[in-house]
Amino acid sequence: MALCFSVKHLFPISKCYVKNIILNNVCKYTSKNVPTTNHALDNMTDWETLSKKKKISKAMKAYLERAKEHDEFMKKQEFEYKIGKRHLANMMGEDPETFTQKDVDRAIEYLFPSGIYDPAARPLMKPPEEVFPARKAAEFDEAGRPHHFLFYTGKPNFFKLLHDGAEHIQQAYNFEDKVIRKKAVPDPNGELNIDNSIWLTKEQLEQVLVESITDLEYDNFKLLMERLISLPYAYRHKEFIEKYRKPLVTQRFALEIPKPSYDDEGRAFVTTYECLRKKARGDVTIRVPGTGKITINGKDLTYFEDVQPREQVMFPLFFTNMQDRVDVECNIEGGGPSGQSGAIRWGIAWGLRSFVDKDMLEKMQVAGLLTRDHRRRERKKPGQPGARKKPTWKRR
Amino acid sequence: MSNVTHYLPVLKNPLLLRSPWSRLQKRFLGRPTSFPDYFQNPIFRKEDQAKLIENSELSKLAAVPVRPPAVYETSSVYHDPLVNKVINHVMEMGKKKLARELVEKAFENIKRKQIERYHLASSPEEKAKIILDPKTVLHRAIANSKPLLQLSPIKRGGITYQVPGPITEKRSLFLAIKWLLEATNEKDRTIHFPEQFARELLDAASNTGKVVKRKQDLHRQCEANRAYAHYRWQ
Amino acid sequence: MISRSWRNLCRRYSQTVTFRTTESSPSQHNEKQIGLFYSVNHDLCKQLFAYGGLPKSFAKQTKTFTETAIMVRQPALDLIDCIKASDFNKPVIRYVMYGEKGSGKSLTLAHLLHYAYEEGYLIVHVPWVSEFLRRVPRHKEMSNSQTREGFVDLPLDVAAWLLHFKTQNQVLLKNTELKISRDYVWSKRESTVAGSPLSQLVEHGINRVKYACDVLDALVYEIKQLSNSKQCKTFVAIDGFNGFFCPLTRLHTPTKKKVKPEEVTLTGSFLELAKNDWSNGVVVVTADQLALPDDHQDSYLPRYLLYKKGFELLDPFVPIEVGRYTxxxxxxxxxxxxxxxxxxxxxxxxxxxxxxxxxxxxxxxxxxxxx
Known part of the structure; x- marks a missing residue:
């Protein structure tokens, strides 16, 4: 009885009072199981929790089932992939232990040659993590309480990121205040070097966060990070910033400069093979010392009848002031005048790297002479008159 | 070919794309047709590079990927971006060679006329006034025919008012070149394009002729419609 | 006008100019003056080149530059030396100039014409063969020839050429010693008697356009006779000679049949001149790519341009290459x-x-x- 009274206080009186009376009546009128007051309490809690479990379990159960299925599926795929890799290695006659992903790709290309235009449509064999999109682990526990404190925003990882960014900014401000109070100076060695990297693109960010982001949100993210970088003490939060920056390619142009070989007359020469532009293919040989003679496919510069290709061929020579110090011989085929002259221009610039000092090399790079032009003609799509041109837009 | 792979943009995972239209487009982009956004534009003119060296920014730019210069751009002394723009506007159906020849013939005509005038002029002061360089003539003609304001139609209460407003540099340049070309093409077809164009340019450079008149008419209209200027902010 | 010549004079004597030479007579040009410009007198220019001779683009330049200046180049000097050293009793030597498009063949020819004029040659100059054969503005005045069966005449063109011939050789024709050797009867009432001066023949051709082509034939014959009899020395210059041997011209008969160059009377006349069966003269001919239609412009070498017929006609000849600028x-x-x-x-x-x-x-x- 005392317990009943105390229980009354715990629970809302009206409902449980009724329940209590019913229970007591039930207890009174059943002969077999005579529950003690303790029993009564236990029965009551069991009933509550039972009903609660019954309420949540459908959604939770389904979710948990799905998560389990996915995990099993992934495990199976992983297993199959490993076995498949070993089989493939055996087929190709190579060592299964040292069979890398590149070898796998090559093997698949060899065994299943495909003429399909789109590389994504061709047969591929990749580890399951790359093929199937990443899914988030269980976001809330059995009780239905989410693990992440920002779960109810819908995009917890993204907003956590913004939150972290804001925190770092605040910390930087605080540090700056402290430093000013101590009348110290920022450390000159600790400058952030952001020249060689750019922010992650939207797609990459989506992949990292395993969530989709709108354009507006991505712009906001960029704004936040730019603000963080602009602060004087941003270098203290270097790791955080580096995580979201993609390093650009270390410049290839300065790394593998070929050494000139010497021909019969004792002149140094450098040959650049595979000079491409659009459909033109060729190779260019530069000989030093020379008189400024240019030979294209056995003919003089008059191979090009128009002025524009001739100017393009001369562009790197005049830029580096080597117009009367080198001889150029080239063989090209395919493409038209613009394509061929573009290929020769790149070939000359690439070959001149061996004969030019570092300053000039940097100048050439800034002028863009050393970038390979890999643009090709875009194909015409079905349903459209051209590559980008669409049929007349009709409102209805 | 080794450095090509680094410049390929990250191919989108098709499953992550939202709209069916972009999915269709991305499916067909086997090879990229333009350089990604983070490529910088090249700086190849000797004066621009000298400026960079002064600011000691050359090495910073050398670390960033750079687009290659276009087919019609060279570092030589006689390349002019304004001349190239005019050639592009003259060009039809992608026939750059023909457009360039027409503009060059027009320059030749200008030069011949100016040399004639130079020889006919008697005193050295007059000689000094005559511009012999056709590119300078072109620059001056375009500078004289660039409008400073434009009229935009704004509808208020059922009536469309022509409201004067500012004009961007790009649009002003575009209008100047467009008017010059229209004036060249509208006359009788027996006079060929280079000669007519030379005439128009010489007129515009000396602040006479149709194009300058059109610009001045526009300015007068703007001045007349000054009262409606506040409609831009209503 | 006065100021212009004064300016020229000043320029010539006061400035140190490295591209001009004061030597204006081609016979005095020698190797010291290679690469230097000499200007031709204005009146002489009009006389020699009024109806052609200078390329059209160059003619425009003369107007802009207010003077006609020709550069002294190695091929011209070679030719002049050859001519000076040749023996005029032997049959005529034929020189063929060849080179790329735009390398200066016509201008070298102009230089040589000036030299010939100074030396007192009788000049027979065909400015540009394609004018006759390929240049068809709307309608070419053509008629069937009367003296020869199946041949085509170009009366107006030939009359214009006769006028050109007359202006070039004004001085020589005034000298009435050049007489024709035989009678020519044109019609019942017109005839030219043997012994009348050459100028009369030419006048007749200009006045009576109908008989111009026959006059041309007669003129060719007379010139050969006069040269053989040492009464005058002749300089024959033909620009674009390979145009005579091209398979097709752009002319049609009124029956829409295409005309071949051999069927035109004036080809015959000029080919007669280019033969080496006469003496006391010089024949200079250029083989030019531009005289042929665009499809056949593969090479600039004479063997290709002259076709078999022309090569056989001109063989043996002295080839002279006109190259690019040094x-x-x-x-x-x-x-x-x-x-x-x-x-x-x-x-x-x-x-x-x-x-x-x-x-x-x-x-x-x-x-x-x-x-």
Whole structure:
């Protein structure tokens, strides 16, 4: 009885009072199981929790089932992939232990040659993590309480990121205040070097966060990070910033400069093979010392009848002031005048790297002479008159 | 070919794309047709590079990927971006060679006329006034025919008012070149394009002729419609 | 006008000009003057080149530069030396000039014409063969020939050419010693008697256009006779000779049949002149790619351009190649253009233009145009 009274206080009186009376009546009128007051309490809690479990379990159960299925599926795929890799290695006659992903790709290309235009449509064999999109682990526990404190925003990882960014900014401000109070100076060695990297693109960010982001949100993210970088003490939060920056390619142009070989007359020469532009293919040989003679496919510069290709061929020579110090011989085929002259221009610039000092090399790079032009003609799509041109837009 | 792979943009995972239209487009982009956004534009003119060296920014730019210069751009002394723009506007159906020849013939005509005038002029002061360089003539003609304001139609209460407003540099340049070309093409077809164009340019450079008149008419209209200027902010 | 010549005089004597030479007589030109420009007297220009002779683009340049200046080049000097050293008692030597498009063949020919004029040659100059055969503005005045069966006449063209011949040889024709050797009867009432001066024959051809082609035949015969009898020395210059041997012309008969060059009377006349069965003369001929239609312009060598017939006709001949500018010539030409205000800008332009034009004279002139 005392317990009943105390229980009354715990629970809302009206409902449980009724329940209590019913229970007591039930207890009174059943002969077999005579529950003690303790029993009564236990029965009551069991009933509550039972009903609660019954309420949540459908959604939770389904979710948990799905998560389990996915995990099993992934495990199976992983297993199959490993076995498949070993089989493939055996087929190709190579060592299964040292069979890398590149070898796998090559093997698949060899065994299943495909003429399909789109590389994504061709047969591929990749580890399951790359093929199937990443899914988030269980976001809330059995009780239905989410693990992440920002779960109810819908995009917890993204907003956590913004939150972290804001925190770092605040910390930087605080540090700056402290430093000013101590009348110290920022450390000159600790400058952030952001020249060689750019922010992650939207797609990459989506992949990292395993969530989709709108354009507006991505712009906001960029704004936040730019603000963080602009602060004087941003270098203290270097790791955080580096995580979201993609390093650009270390410049290839300065790394593998070929050494000139010497021909019969004792002149140094450098040959650049595979000079491409659009459909033109060729190779260019530069000989030093020379008189400024240019030979294209056995003919003089008059191979090009128009002025524009001739100017393009001369562009790197005049830029580096080597117009009367080198001889150029080239063989090209395919493409038209613009394509061929573009290929020769790149070939000359690439070959001149061996004969030019570092300053000039940097100048050439800034002028863009050393970038390979890999643009090709875009194909015409079905349903459209051209590559980008669409049929007349009709409102209805 | 080794450095090509680094410049390929990250191919989108098709499953992550939202709209069916972009999915269709991305499916067909086997090879990229333009350089990604983070490529910088090249700086190849000797004066621009000298400026960079002064600011000691050359090495910073050398670390960033750079687009290659276009087919019609060279570092030589006689390349002019304004001349190239005019050639592009003259060009039809992608026939750059023909457009360039027409503009060059027009320059030749200008030069011949100016040399004639130079020889006919008697005193050295007059000689000094005559511009012999056709590119300078072109620059001056375009500078004289660039409008400073434009009229935009704004509808208020059922009536469309022509409201004067500012004009961007790009649009002003575009209008100047467009008017010059229209004036060249509208006359009788027996006079060929280079000669007519030379005439128009010489007129515009000396602040006479149709194009300058059109610009001045526009300015007068703007001045007349000054009262409606506040409609831009209503 | 006075101020212009005064300016020229000043320029000649006061400035140190490295691209000009004061020697204006071609017979005195020698190797010291290679690459230098000499200007031709204005009246002489009109006399010699009024109806052709200078390429059209060059004629425009003369107007802009207010003077006609020709560069002394190696091929011209070679030719002049050859002519000076040749024996006039032997049959005529034929010289064939060949070269790329725009390398200066017509201008070398003009230089030689000036030389011939100074030396007192009787000049027979065909400015551009394709004018007759390929240039068909709307309707070419054609008629069937009367004296020869199945041949086609070009009366107006020939009459114009006779006028050109007359203006070029004004001085010589005034000298009435040049007489015709036989009678020519044109019709019942008109005839030219043997012993009348050559100028009368020419006048007749100009006045009576109907008989112009026959006059041309007669003229050719007479000139050969006069040269053989040492009464005058002849200089024959034909520009674009290979046009006579091209398979087709652009002419049609009124029955829409295409005419071949051999069927035109004036081809016959000029081919007669180019034969070497007469003496006391010089024949200079150019083989030019531009005389042929665009499809057949593969090479600039005479063997290809003259076809088999022309080669056999002209064989043996002395080939002379007219090449591109050498460095020295290029520099001199560039400084001449600067002087004439045709080329302006910083000096680096010259090296660039040298490359882009590949030292071809015509291309260089074209590319200086918009600068």
């Amino acid at each position: 460095d020295k010539e290029f520099l001199s030409c560039a400084s001449y253009y600067r002087d004439r205000l045709w080329l302006r800008g910083p000096p680096e332009i010259e090296t660039e233009l040298k490359f882009t034009s590949a030292c071809n004279p015509y291309k260089f002139m074209e590319q200086c145009a918009p600068l």
